[in-house]
Amino acid sequence: MEEQAPRKIMFVNRRAPHGSIYAYEGLEVILIFGAYDQEISAVFLDDAVFSLKKGQDTSELGVKEFSATFRALEAYGVENRYVEKESMEQRGLTLDDLIMDVEVVDGATLRKAMGEQDVLLPF
Amino acid sequence: MKFGILVQEGPYNHEASDSAYHFIQAALAKGHEITGVFFYNDGVTNTTKLMDIPADDRHISKRWSELGAKGVELIVCVAAAKRRGISPDVLIDNARIDGLGQLSELCIESDRLITFGD
Amino acid sequence: MSALEVGGKSIELDEDGFLADIADWNEDIAVALAKTENVDMTDAHWEVVNFLREYYAEYKIAPMIRILTKAIGKKFGKEKGNTKYLYELYPAGPAKQACKIAGLPKPTGCV
Numbered sequence: 058m059e060e061q062a063p064r065k066i067m068f069v070n071r072r073a074p075h076g077s078i079y080a081y082e083g084l085e086v087i088l089i090f091g092a093y094d095q096e097i098s099a100v101f102l103d104d105a106v107f108s109l110k111k112g113q114d115t116s117e118l119g120v121k122e123f124s125a126t127f128r129a130l131e132a133y134g135v136e137n138r139y140v141e142k143e144s145m146e147q148r149g150l151t152l153d154d155l156i157m158d159v160e161v162v163d164g165a166t167l168r169k170a171m172g173e174q175d176v177l178l179p180f
Numbered sequence: 181m182k183f184g185i186l187v188q189e190g191p192y193n194h195e196a197s198d199s200a201y202h203f204i205q206a207a208l209a210k211g212h213e214i215t216g217v218f219f220y221n222d223g224v225t226n227t228t229k230l231m232d233i234p235a236d237d238r239h240i241s242k243r244w245s246e247l248g249a250k251g252v253e254l255i256v257c258v259a260a261a262k263r264r265g266i267s268p269d270v271l272i273d274n275a276r277i278d279g280l281g282q283l284s285e286l287c288i289e290s291d292r293l294i295t296f297g298d
Numbered sequence: 299m300s301a302l303e304v305g306g307k308s309i310e311l312d313e314d315g316f317l318a319d320i321a322d323w324n325e326d327i328a329v330a331l332a333k334t335e336n337v338d339m340t341d342a343h344w345e346v347v348n349f350l351r352e353y354y355a356e357y358k359i360a361p362m363i364r365i366l367t368k369a370i371g372k373k374f375g376k377e378k379g380n381t382k383y384l385y386e387l388y389p390a391g392p393a394k395q396a397c398k399i400a401g402l403p404k405p406t407g408c409v
Binding site for chain 3: 088121123128156
């Protein structure tokens with residue numbers, strides 16, 4: 058492959074961790090992409106902010122609880138990890154409720170960041 | 181322009197698959213290049229040859245296979261396919277099962293990656 | 299589907315010889331699983347297996363090989379933090395063999 062600058066790729070996580078498979082299969086993609094030396098961002102907005110909430114218990118749902126895996130993102134090369142400020146506020150969440158350090162950005166800043174990406178992958 | 185295509189939804193249940201197909205037809209007609217179509221999430225179920233469709237409706241998996249025969253790369257995610265019972269035995273001709281790394285390659289090689297999802 | 303006899307008990311395996319139920323795992327079973335892979339468990343082998351189990355307990359995934367080598371190097375010394383070292387211990391591939399012995403879920407093979 059010819060040399061080119063790393064691509065800016067942003068994963069836009071929009072959905073709650075359970076209720077559909079998008080959050081989980083989206084996470085599987087993010088982990089793989091980390092290996093390709095691109096500039097990877099993961100943003101959590103709308104109900105996806107719940108993916109990062111502490112104290113999840115899926116035992117009664119009978120599905121795998123995978124919130125811990127998000128804490129591996131940094132080691133996997135996902136340099137930028139954001140939550141949307143408005144989504145957090147609407148759901149009464151603060152950074153203390155989350156399982157990992159993320160940067161809180163407002164919607165306007167996020168829109169600008171999205172505009173600067175080469176690829177957006179929504180889940 | 182070089183377009184990569186991501187299909188996230190299953191056939192018939194959702195319009196995403198049809199939209200992706202029509203987008204590709206239009207893009208090819210205009211002389212653009214399709215670097216590949218990656219089927220993920222329920223999108224992998226577009227690629228089973230077990231579909232049996234009444235004659236007065238489109239046959240979605242057959243349509244994909246025909247597109248593949250014209251040289252458009254059709255890639256089905258192995259992990260998503262395993263979950264949904266899409267094995268090499270039931271896979272349409274002209275498609276292949278491969279890893280998520282292929283989606284990464286599409287993102288890198290294409291000028292634009294277009295996602296057809298919900 | 300097959301089974302593994304360990305200490306008079308029959309442990310269910312999947313078609314690739316991974317534990318059908320990851321909760322079944324214990325050290326005796328690990329040794330028996332290693333035998334199915336023709337691996338003799340030394341302290342060095344245990345280091346990797348125990349590391350994988352700790353990693354899985356913390357992150358709920360098996361680490362990808364490049365993450366594993368980096369983390370092993372950090373924890374046990376630079377000379378161990380490379381694929382050559384891990385392949386010497388687990389010739390059929392650390393992702394497959396070491397994960398199997400550690401009782402982790404079968405990798406989906408998605409790279």
